Amino acid sequence: MVTRLSASDASFYRLENSSTPMYVGSLQILRKPRNGLSYETLLATVEQRLPQVPRYRQKVREVTLGLARPVWVDDRDFDITYHIRRSALPSPGSDAQLHDLVARLGSRPLDRSRPLWEMYLVEGLAKNRVAIYTKSHQALVNGMTALEIDHVIADRTQKPPEFGEDIWIPGREPSDRQLIIGALGEWITRPTAQAAAVRTAVTETVTSSTQMLDLGRRMAEVARIVARGNAPNSPLNTRVSRNRRFSVASGSLEEFRAIRARYDCDINDVVLAMVAGALRNWLLSRGEPVTTSTTVRAMAPMSVYPDAEIESTGPGQAISEVAPFLVDLPVGEANPVVRLSQIAHATESHPTATSLVDTRTIVTLSGFAPPTLHAMGIRVATSFSARLFNLLITNVPGAQKQMYVAGTKLLETYAVPPLLHNQALAIGVTSYNGTLYFGINADRDAMADVDMLPSLLRESLDELVEAAK
Numbered sequence: 001m002v003t004r005l006s007a008s009d010a011s012f013y014r015l016e017n018s019s020t021p022m023y024v025g026s027l028q029i030l031r032k033p034r035n036g037l038s039y040e041t042l043l044a045t046v047e048q049r050l051p052q053v054p055r056y057r058q059k060v061r062e063v064t065l066g067l068a069r070p071v072w073v074d075d076r077d078f079d080i081t082y083h084i085r086r087s088a089l090p091s092p093g094s095d096a097q098l099h100d101l102v103a104r105l106g107s108r109p110l111d112r113s114r115p116l117w118e119m120y121l122v123e124g125l126a127k128n129r130v131a132i133y134t135k136s137h138q139a140l141v142n143g144m145t146a147l148e149i150d151h152v153i154a155d156r157t158q159k160p161p162e163f164g165e166d167i168w169i170p171g172r173e174p175s176d177r178q179l180i181i182g183a184l185g186e187w188i189t190r191p192t193a194q195a196a197a198v199r200t201a202v203t204e205t206v207t208s209s210t211q212m213l214d215l216g217r218r219m220a221e222v223a224r225i226v227a228r229g230n231a232p233n234s235p236l237n238t239r240v241s242r243n244r245r246f247s248v249a250s251g252s253l254e255e256f257r258a259i260r261a262r263y264d265c266d267i268n269d270v271v272l273a274m275v276a277g278a279l280r281n282w283l284l285s286r287g288e289p290v291t292t293s294t295t296v297r298a299m300a301p302m303s304v305y306p307d308a309e310i311e312s313t314g315p316g317q318a319i320s321e322v323a324p325f326l327v328d329l330p331v332g333e334a335n336p337v338v339r340l341s342q343i344a345h346a347t348e349s350h351p352t353a354t355s356l357v358d359t360r361t362i363v364t365l366s367g368f369a370p371p372t373l374h375a376m377g378i379r380v381a382t383s384f385s386a387r388l389f390n391l392l393i394t395n396v397p398g399a400q401k402q403m404y405v406a407g408t409k410l411l412e413t414y415a416v417p418p419l420l421h422n423q424a425l426a427i428g429v430t431s432y433n434g435t436l437y438f439g440i441n442a443d444r445d446a447m448a449d450v451d452m453l454p455s456l457l458r459e460s461l462d463e464l465v466e467a468a469k
Contacts, residue, residue, distance in 0.1 A: 002174055002182075003072045005060065005139065008379065010069040012139040013060060018109065019242050022138035022382075024375045025106050025416025026150045027098075027248075027439065031409040032128045039086050042121050042132070045406040047080055048163040049152040055140050056083075056149055057168065059115050063179045071179065074170035075115055084119045092126035095248075102133050103244040103444070106416055116140055117149065132405065136375075138418070143322070143376035147367070154368030155404045231297040234390045235288060235446075237422050243444035248414050249454035251461050253400075253434045262468035263337070265344035270464065271395050271429055271436065272300060273340040276329035277460030278453055283331060285452065294332030299389040300325045301377035302350070303396050322376040325350055326389060336463040370398040370430045374415045386421040395429040402433055414439035425450070 005013065016022040030037065050056055058072040087105075089097050101122065110116045116137030125131055134150050141148045155161065174182075231237070251274075259270045276296070283290050301322045327346050333339045377394035394417055403410045414437050415428025424446035428439040438457060442450040 002171065005069045005072065006142070007069070008383070009139040009142065012137070012379075012382070013070060019240050020419055020421055021107075021109060023106060023110070023135040023418055024138055024141060024148060024371070024378060025102070025133070025135045025418070025439075025441070026148070026371045026374075027102055027414040027416055028132045028134075028150065028405065028410055029125075029412040029414075030130050030132065030405060031411055032125075032130045033408055037121070037130050037406060037408050039084075039121055041406050042119075043080060043084055045153055045160065046084060046119065046149065048160075048166065049149070050080075051166050051168070052152040053147055053149050055146050056115055056117055056136075057170070060112065060139070061173070061179065063182075064176050065180075067180060067184065068182070071174075073173050076170045076173060078115065078170065082114065083117055084121070087120045087122045089122065089124035091124040093122075093124040094126060098122060098125060098131055099246045099248065102416060103246040103441075105133060106135060106246070106441070107242055107244050110135070110137060119149070129411065130408075133416075134371075135416070138375065138378060138382075141372060141375035142379065143372055148371035148375050150371040151367045151369060153405055154410065155407075156399070156401070158404050158407050158409075160404075160407060230387045231390045232295055234296055235283070235286065236296065236390045236424050238424055238443075238446045240419050240422060240424060240443045241445045244419070245442045245444045245447065245450045246416060247440045247442075247450055247454055248412075249438040249440065249457045250412070251436050251438075251458070253431060253436060255461060255465050256436060259340075259464050259468045263340055263344070265340065266347060267431075268300070268302070268395055269340060269344040269347050272298065272327060272329060272343045272393065273336065273464060274457055274460045275393060275427065276331050276333075276339050276343065277336055277463060278456035279329065280331040280334075281456050281459065282449075282452060285449070290332055292332045295328040296331050296391065297326060297328050297389045298391055298393045299381045299384070300327055300393040300395065301380040303373050303377070322373065322380050324380050324384065336460065337467050340464065368398060368403055368410075368413075370396045370413065370415070370432070374417065374428050374430070378417060382420065386423055391423055392417060392420060392426045393429070394427075396431070398430055398432040400431070400433060412437055416441050419443060 012022045055072060057075055057078050059075045060070045061073050062070050087101065089101065105120060110118065117140060118135055120133045122131040122133060136148055140146060256267045256270045260267050275298070279296050280290065302325045303322055327343060330339050330342045333342065373396035374394045377396065378392070381392050394415060398413070412435075413430050413432050415430055416439050417426040417428040419426050419441060424443040426441045430437045430439070440450060440453050
């Protein structure tokens with residue numbers, strides 16, 4: 001089967017470079033069962049779910065001379081053992097060693113002659129645990145029609161559901177000549193196609209005032225973001241190398257709920273205030289000038305949903321949208337409560353604030369939505385110039401009960417967001433089973449002190465918890 005990449009998919013595919021690869025990463029920590037989690041079991045689990053993510057068996061084919069966008073084609077030589085690999089830490093492997101491994105694996109380029117993803121089963125982790133690290137090219141995941149693979153391999157029960165036999169027969173791969181003919185055909189028919197698109201758009205606009213209003217809101221939001229101008233100067237913005245550092249932090253959801261209840265705000269506001277406090281102390285530790293007016297601008301995409309489209313019976317698909325949200329984090333403000341108040345006010349002023357995805361909604365959705373929602377957030381962020389903000393923060397809600405992968409308890413889950421152009425830091429936050437998990441990805445050279453951030457985040461949260469008492 002041949003499908004042309006969308007304009008956004010093609011941009012992710014073409015615009016990445018060796019220092020800023022467009023990979024969506026996910027790290028999952030699991031409780032090692034008595035008989036272990038075998039490589040063969042993981043292979044079988046993923047293979048069963050591949051029909052839900054068909055792009056994971058497709059590769060990208062370029063069109064000669066760039067006459068048209070590349071196409072997705074079935075990989076007739078698809079070998080799942082190439083994509084799912086084993087790795088091991090020297091037992092007993094520490095969390096620091098695991099994070100270093102994730103940083104190294106995330107820096108390696110994907111093979112463009114094959115489907116653009118890799119999964120690693122990491123053994124040897126201390127405290128009777130194993131880890132699964134996955135990286136998928138951003139072009140693979142668009143959220144609605146193409147999910148992230150970790151979304152569909154998670155189950156709500158320890159006993160995985162039954163799946164029918166998957167009989168996959170790859171389509172014939174087109175020749176270069178066929179791709180050229182197809183591209184030329186599109187060039188010839190483009191005026192007609194464009195006219196049809198215009199007619200369709202007019203019809204839909206006339207017949208659907210809701211869609212028209214939605215488009216208007218989207219355009220207004222884009223204009224509002226662009227009008228903010230470039231982000232303030234920050235040590236977070238510098239030339240990015242190919243090498244990474246990865247670190248993690250966590251906090252009890254009850255702590256965030258207590259702060260939310262005390263100050264009548266959203267949990268997302270608390271997360272952003274926590275990050276603002278940590279960045280303030282990080283800047284001060286570096287001797288950077290911090291005044292009362294100093295800010296760090298974050299792109300923090302919000303997960304939202306249209307009420308009429310919630311579907312709880314679909315095959316692992318989260319019916320959801322992600323909207324851009326640009327917020328100036330008041331790192332110059334010393335009072336944590338004032339920081340929170342300023343961020344909450346910014347959220348209230350945002351047009352999508354009333355439709356934030358609630359954790360209870362996510363619980364009703366099949367599979368494990370966070371990996372896909374993180375990818376959608378990254379997609380939203382990269383639709384804007386990286387000059388408009390200093391860092392990316394994705395924060396998505398997940399199931400608030402125990403989940404399983406291949407019959408194995410999922411203990412912790414961390415996003416590994418990519419670094420954008422000239423941005424040395426990205427943070428992905430995932431709410432799961434009563435805990436918020438922070439995945440912190442940073443440039444190895446520009447942020448050699450990234451290991452400070454987990455303790456700084458903890459200190460910042462403790463300040464808010466203490467103030468809320």
